[in-house]
Amino acid sequence: MRLSVKAPAKINLSLDVLYKRPDGYHEVQMVMTTIDLADRIELVALPEEDAIRIVSQNRFVPDDCRNLAYQAAKLLKETFSIRQGVAISITKHIPVAAGLAGGSSDAAATLRGLNKLWQLGLTIDELAELGAKIGSDVAFCVYGGTALATGRGEIITPIASPPPCWVVLAKPPIGVSTAEVYRNLQLEHVSHPDVDAMVRAIERQDYTAICQLVGNVLEEVTLKKYPEVAHIKEQMKRFGADAVLMSGSGPTVFGLIEHDSRMQRVYNGLRGFCDQVFAVRLLGERHSLD
Ligand SMILES: C[C@@](CO)(OP(=O)(O)O)[C@H](O)COP(=O)(O)OP(=O)(O)OC[C@H]1O[C@@H](n2ccc(N)nc2=O)[C@H](O)[C@@H]1O
Ligand SMILES: Nc1ncnc2c1ncn2[C@@H]1O[C@H](COP(=O)(O)OP(=O)(O)O)[C@@H](O)[C@H]1O
Numbered sequence: 001m002r003l004s005v006k007a008p009a010k011i012n013l014s015l016d017v018l019y020k021r022p023d024g025y026h027e028v029q030m031v032m033t034t035i036d037l038a039d040r041i042e043l044v045a046l047p048e049e050d051a052i053r054i055v056s057q058n059r060f061v062p063d064d065c066r067n068l069a070y071q072a073a074k075l076l077k078e079t080f081s082i083r084q085g086v087a088i089s090i091t092k093h094i095p096v097a098a099g100l101a102g103g104s105s106d107a108a109a110t111l112r113g114l115n116k117l118w119q120l121g122l123t124i125d126e127l128a129e130l131g132a133k134i135g136s137d138v139a140f141c142v143y144g145g146t147a148l149a150t151g152r153g154e155i156i157t158p159i160a161s162p163p164p165c166w167v168v169l170a171k172p173p174i175g176v177s178t179a180e181v182y183r184n185l186q187l188e189h190v191s192h193p194d195v196d197a198m199v200r201a202i203e204r205q206d207y208t209a210i211c212q213l214v215g216n217v218l219e220e221v222t223l224k225k226y227p228e229v230a231h232i233k234e235q236m237k238r239f240g241a242d243a244v245l246m247s248g249s250g251p252t253v254f255g256l257i258e259h260d261s262r263m264q265r266v267y268n269g270l271r272g273f274c275d276q277v278f279a280v281r282l283l284g285e286r287h288s289l290d
Pocket of ligand 2: 097
């Protein structure tokens with residue numbers, strides 16, 4: 001049996017860090033939303049072989065137990081004593097180590113897919129709870145759509161999706177370590193975005209307010225280390241994006257744009273000096289288990 005599952009990227013419209021916790025993680029408050037830039041996960045049952053195989057053509061993607069999709073399959077196998085194997089093919093479209101949760105989304109898609117393939121009958125809440133054991137962003141990726149994420153990012157409260165718009169993404173050729181960015185964050189020096197106001201602006205579908213309220217406390221850390229990220233931000237503003245922000249720990253910068261012609265201008269302008277540029281739509285729908 002074979003199954004194909006879509007694994008979309010996320011962006012953080014608002015990302016605040018409240019404090020460092022005794023367990024080493026940071027307490028966060030984020031508004032996250034999925035976008036139409038996705039990896040494709042193919043799951044093939046290996047009934048004769050009790051192994052997890054990862055297949056990927058992308059040289060930045062580990063093909064062993066470091067792969068988050070591998071960890072998702074292993075977690076399900078161990079928790080439910082599954083005695084059969086699976087081959088997981090990952091076709092990457094989401095840039096790696098980019099602040100777009102590509103690995104987390106691959107893990108979440110693997111959880112949703114194996115729930116079907118192995119007929120486990122788990123609810124989406126149960127899958128999200130398992131996902132949180134793999135990484136802080138995995139629970140959100142299990143649900144998709146738009147949500148307020150709190151705790152270390154694993155406590156998910158679904159909210160309405162923002163009004164439809166274009167998202168132009170530009171990723172400079174650097175990979176960022178999330179752990180390092182959190183480690184270098186100096187909370188006494190940051191200005192905090194108003195996450196609650198962002199949630200309210202989304203709930204009332206107020207595009208102008210959403211654009212005014214975007215903010216990410218991790219920006220300062222990554223921009224300081226990589227001035228090219230600040231440069232991309234400036235260019236995206238100059239070409240006319242309605243709002244510009246770095247996603248997650250970076251280095252990907254995204255711009256929100258309402259009108260098609262403006263999107264084309266921003267996209268073409270950025271392609272002049274950045275290799276990885278994408279123009280996609282927000283994905284309104286949450287994932288269902290059907
Ligand atoms: C910054 C964010 C924003 O959505 O995304 P990315 O930039 O990675 O996409 C997330 O908080 C990243 O989530 P994720 O990438 O799943 O992190 P994890 O694997 O759980 O943790 C990686 C490391 O980041 C640090 N970490 C992560 C989450 C958190 N709330 N506090 C932390 O301090 C810890 O040092 C941890 O060891
Ligand atoms: N399926 C996967 N796809 C991409 N990267 C993965 C995957 N599994 C594990 N990784 C590792 O996770 C790290 C972070 O990747 P990714 O999830 O793309 O970035 P981010 O945490 O910035 O959103 C990478 O350096 C990579 O080695």
